[in-house]
Amino acid sequence: MSWLWAIIVGLVLGLIARAVxxxxxxxxxxxxxxxxxxxxxxxxxxxxxxxxxxxxxxxxTRHVLQLIGAILVVFVADMIWNAVRGGKGKSARQRA
Structure with a gap:
């Protein structure tokens, strides 16, 4: 059951981080x-x-630190994802 909560909390924190x-x-x-x-x-x-x-x-305090950690990890992961994927998620207008 703890894995299920970890996934749910991870999803919520990840989505909030993407919104921020x-x-x-x-x-x-x-x-x-x-x-x-x-x-x-x-x-x-x-x-x-x-x-x-x-x-x-x-x-x-712990929850705020978790959110800050999620923001940092999402930010770094997005940079790495774009570097590895070569910016394939961007439209032609954004690449030009």
């Missing part, structure tokens, strides 16, 4: 979900490192 980043990202939905999962793991690691992983009530 300006411009259009050309990565597929599966990669967005994977980036959200990796961002969540990164955010949890930072939260543990600074000592805010477990607090009373809702862990807002």
């Amino acid at each position: 980043i300006p411009g259009k990202q050309h990565i597929p939905l599966w990669l967005t979900t994977l980036c959200g999962i990796l961002g969540s793991i990164l955010g949890n690691a930072v939260a543990s490192w600074i000592g805010v992983a477990n607090t009373k009530g809702i862990d807002w």
